[in-house]
Amino acid sequence: GIQVEQSPPDLILQEGANSTLRCNFSDSVNNLQWFHQNPWGQLINLFYIPSGTKQNGRLSATTVATERYSLLYISSSQTTDSGVYFCAVITGGGNKLTFGTGTQLKVEL
Amino acid sequence: GAVVSQHPSWVICKSGTSVKIECRSLDFQATTMFWYRQFPKQSLMLMATSNEGSKATYEQGVEKDKFLINHASLTLSTLTVTSAHPEDSSFYICSARDLRLRPYEQYFGPGTRLTVT
Numbered sequence: 563g564i565q566v567e568q569s570p571p572d573l574i575l576q577e578g579a580n581s582t583l584r585c586n587f588s589d590s591v592n593n594l595q596w597f598h599q600n601p602w603g604q605l606i607n608l609f610y611i612p613s614g615t616k617q618n619g620r621l622s623a624t625t626v627a628t629e630r631y632s633l634l635y636i637s638s639s640q641t642t643d644s645g646v647y648f649c650a651v652i653t654g655g656g657n658k659l660t661f662g663t664g665t666q667l668k669v670e671l
Numbered sequence: 672g673a674v675v676s677q678h679p680s681w682v683i684c685k686s687g688t689s690v691k692i693e694c695r696s697l698d699f700q701a702t703t704m705f706w707y708r709q710f711p712k713q714s715l716m717l718m719a720t721s722n723e724g725s726k727a728t729y730e731q732g733v734e735k736d737k738f739l740i741n742h743a744s745l746t747l748s749t750l751t752v753t754s755a756h757p758e759d760s761s762f763y764i765c766s767a768r769d770l771r772l773r774p775y776e777q778y779f780g781p782g783t784r785l786t787v788t
Binding site: 592593595597602603604605606607610612648650652657658659660661662663664 | 673703705709714715716717720762764766768773775776777778779781782784
């Protein structure tokens with residue numbers, strides 16, 4: 563099956579810093595989503611982005627499908643950005659999400 | 672919009688008993704629901720996919736007789752962990768999708784933390 567690797571696995575930032583999270587996948591995908599899992603376990607949809615670039619406030623994402631990677635940018639980070647960030651993909655004609663390995667982010671004052 | 676709830680949010684049960692977890696889509700009709708399991712510090716692993724009115728499709732390695740899934744309506748799916756054992760302790764998360772509204776996006780419930788003693 564498809565492999566979805568995220569980097570870095572762990573990241574510590576000072577409040578106000580910017581960061582880039584990466585998601586690499588081993589096969590062509592029809593669907594890519596980015597999620598934020600908060601410290602209570604809730605998964606929050608950030609972006610549905612199978613290709614191209616999208617922005618939502620301090621967050622933006624870019625997927626280059628032909629090169630099999632996606633990037634999530636966080637600008638002016640805040641302590642509430644802490645948690646785990648997952649990318650997840652769907653391949654072929656299926657409907658199953660395969661989750662990446664995750665990036666654990668901690669934003670400190 | 673696209674809110675999914677789960678109940679209970681946490682449960683402790685004794686080994687050998689059964690536990691039912693409910694997943695509801697509150698403001699949309701969920702043509703498909705998914706159940707995931709997440710162990711500490713790990714990613715989400717899909718357990719099964721269910722379509723309303725049909726039998727669930729289980730992922731390889733998931734015991735269908737142990738994890739009973741029912742998707743009786745377009746807003747409710749249940750996961751029953753039968754004869755639970757300590758190794759079943761985990762964080763169980765459901766998600767839902769409306770094929771007619773946003774066919775390529777899944778919306779997740781807040782999760783249920785199960786501890787089997």
